Amino acid sequence: MNTNPDETTLALWLEDELHGDELAAMEAWARNEPEQLAAREELRRWKGMMAAALPASEEPPYAEFFNGRIRTAIHRQEQEPAAATPRRFSWQSVLMPLAACAGMALTFWIGMNSRPAAPEIDVAGAPKAIPVDPILYTPERGVKAEWFSSPEAAATVIVLNGVAAIPDSMDFSATAATGELREIDATAGVDGNDTETPDL
Amino acid sequence: MNRRTSILVGLMLAVTGHAQALEDPGKAKIGRVCVTVYHATDGDPKAAGPKAVPVSAETSGRLSKEQRLRFKSYRLLGQDTQPLLRSYESWAQPLKPSDEIMVKFEAQGRPTKKSAILDLELWLGRKKTVKTDARLEGDKPLYVLGPEWRGGHLIIAVALAPAPKPGS
Numbered sequence: 186m187n188t189n190p191d192e193t194t195l196a197l198w199l200e201d202e203l204h205g206d207e208l209a210a211m212e213a214w215a216r217n218e219p220e221q222l223a224a225r226e227e228l229r230r231w232k233g234m235m236a237a238a239l240p241a242s243e244e245p246p247y248a249e250f251f252n253g254r255i256r257t258a259i260h261r262q263e264q265e266p267a268a269a270t271p272r273r274f275s276w277q278s279v280l281m282p283l284a285a286c287a288g289m290a291l292t293f294w295i296g297m298n299s300r301p302a303a304p305e306i307d308v309a310g311a312p313k314a315i316p317v318d319p320i321l322y323t324p325e326r327g328v329k330a331e332w333f334s335s336p337e338a339a340a341t342v343i344v345l346n347g348v349a350a351i352p353d354s355m356d357f358s359a360t361a362a363t364g365e366l367r368e369i370d371a372t373a374g375v376d377g378n379d380t381e382t383p384d385l
Numbered sequence: 386m387n388r389r390t391s392i393l394v395g396l397m398l399a400v401t402g403h404a405q406a407l408e409d410p411g412k413a414k415i416g417r418v419c420v421t422v423y424h425a426t427d428g429d430p431k432a433a434g435p436k437a438v439p440v441s442a443e444t445s446g447r448l449s450k451e452q453r454l455r456f457k458s459y460r461l462l463g464q465d466t467q468p469l470l471r472s473y474e475s476w477a478q479p480l481k482p483s484d485e486i487m488v489k490f491e492a493q494g495r496p497t498k499k500s501a502i503l504d505l506e507l508w509l510g511r512k513k514t515v516k517t518d519a520r521l522e523g524d525k526p527l528y529v530l531g532p533e534w535r536g537g538h539l540i541i542a543v544a545l546a547p548a549p550k551p552g553s
Contacts, residue, residue: 322516330515335528337450341519343529344453348514350533351485357422358434360463360480 190214199225411472416496418503418521419466419546420477420488423448423459426537430458433535437462454528454540462539466546469501479541485510486531488543490519499523501545507531521545 190198190211197203198211199221215221321330327347335342423440424433425448437460440448448454463479467490474491478484487508494502505519507529519527526544533539 319517319519324513324516328514330517332517335451335454337452338447338454338528339525340447340451341525341527342451342453343515343517343527345515345529345531348509348532351510351539353535355483355485355534356434357462357480357483357485358436359482 195221199228201225201229411470413471414468415471415492416469416501417466417546417548418469418475418477418488418490419464419542419544420479421464421542421544422462422479422486423540423542424462424534424537425454425456425459425540426535427457428536430460432537433460433462448528448540451528454530456537459540469496469503474504486539486541487511488541490543493518496545505543507541519543 194203194207194211198208198215203211215225319332321332321343323330323345325348329346331344331346333342333344334340423444424430424437426432430437430439440459440461445459448456448459463481465477465479465481467475467477469475469490469492471492474489477488477490478486479488480486489506489508491504492501493504496502500520500522502518502520504516505527506516507514509532515529521527521544523545526542529541529543531539531541
């Protein structure tokens with residue numbers, strides 16, 4: 186054999202696992218490989234030493250003891266449901282749901298009857314409304330408006346100054362002809378029926 | 386697009402717009418505002434025209450109690466009542482068909498049963514003359530002593546009006 190063997194063949198030769206032509210070829214190759222021969226001899230010696238130290242086969246110790254324990258455990262597990270004792274009546278099983286329901290009802294009652302917290306600012310002594318004069322804006326040049334409240338007339342009044350007069354030639358008779366006009370002062374007032382004001 | 390198609394499209398748009406108007410909560414009527422125009426004069430009351438209506442003694446007495454509004458006679462020239470909408474402005478045209486005097490108003494908040502605060506604009510001769518925020522109460526109207534006309538002055542009264550009675 187002129188070429189070196191591959192690793193697999195070399196390993197099989199070292200383990201004395203080769204037979205026939207392969208063994209003959211490896212033996213021919215190993216004649217010039219004293220290191221490989223020494224390695225095989227060492228391996229053979231180690232295998233012989235191990236074979237002398239260990240028995241070929243050995244029974245597990247106390248096999249019957251372990252199997253018996255397994256059988257006992259299985260038997261106990263199978264017997265447990267049947268051996269369970271019936272549950273005894275406990276007042277706790279009744280009182281716990283009742284206590285939970287009572288707690289929920291109490292919480293709901295407190296929520297329904299609680300009042301919002303008092304405002305942080307005490308406004309009891311503050312005036313409810315501060316009367317403020319309305320703002321008048323007159324975009325027309327030369328026009329001024331004066332606002333005042335008239336207790337005598339029970340009205341608020343705006344007097345326009347500097348506004349151009351309406352020409353006398355302008356005729357409003359077409360409007361004044363309507364006979365269904367009503368007195369503003371006799372009808373002023375908001376109807377108490379607020380059905381048209383659902384929510385803003 | 387032929388004529389029939391145009392009509393159908395127009396009808397669909399009209400129906401859709403009407404439905405949207407019905408669904409718009411901003412157009413809810415939350416009150417009514419009445420605008421009345423009086424002619425107040427110390428001269429001849431007939432200058433307002435033969436069809437001008439004399440006011441009641443109650444109205445005359447009320448106006449006369451205020452020195453700035455005191456005149457010898459008052460005549461009712463026109464009146465217009467418009468709904469107060471929740472989100473939109475309204476226009477009152479008391480001298481229809483003339484637009485010489487127009488009042489625009491819009492709610493500043495939800496009116497109570499007794500009062501309402503409005504954004505109010507008085508337009509004279511198609512020009513915005515005065516703008517204010519008016520607090521109207523049921524028994525307390527707003528009087529505006531306005532322009533001169535035919536020997537007197539026009540007084541524009543703005544007041545809350547009661548809701549229309551059902552069936553009226």
